[in-house]
Amino acid sequence: AQSVAQPEDQVNVAEGNPLTVKCTYSVSGNPYLFWYVQYPNRGLQFLLKYITGDNLVKGSYGFEAEFNKSQTSFHLKKPSALVSDSALYFCAVRDMNAGNMLTFGGGTRLMVKP
């Protein structure tokens, strides 16, 4: 079975500061990893994914994520946060041997203060 943990319910950061949203995962095979963002009363928007290759993945809106196989982590990062980045962020994993269903973490609310 595959699972995702997002240990922080909320992350607070000041505008202009770097941000990190944490994610750890568990799968039986090789993982495919994704980050999605959800704004209030909206669906999920894709940010970035790791399939294979370079451990540092760059995505939309200046976000990036680092895949760490030994720590089974896929933390989301941004060098300089914007107030408009405030939203709910979800990490998701797909086991490459288990079809293409996604298993999501519980989400982390990012609050960027001016």
Next chain:
Amino acid sequence: DAGVTQSPTHLIKTRGQQVTLRCSPKSGHDTVSWYQQALGQGPQFIFQYYEEEERQRGNFPDRFSGHQFPNYSSELNVNALLLGDSALYLCASSLGGPLTNTGELFFGEGSRLTVL
């Protein structure tokens, strides 16, 4: 390019009733997945339809059923509604069915179901 569209956006039902939610996938996509997002939680996979057949199913009772039409659109049906079925129901589309698993899913904005 039309994205994933879902209807209705909001609906209220009472316990024991039945509900049908509808989804049109992103243009060019042939695979539709349904997810349930309870308040304050991450989405949970219900099932996936490809080539008009259910291909994968999550841990949901058979009160939850679906259908995919030849134009790739899909319906989610929930019978004998319970209070715990209150949630945001998200439809996601992709291309190539369950064996094409490196691509991202494209989500609609969801149908918010309230069961009283």
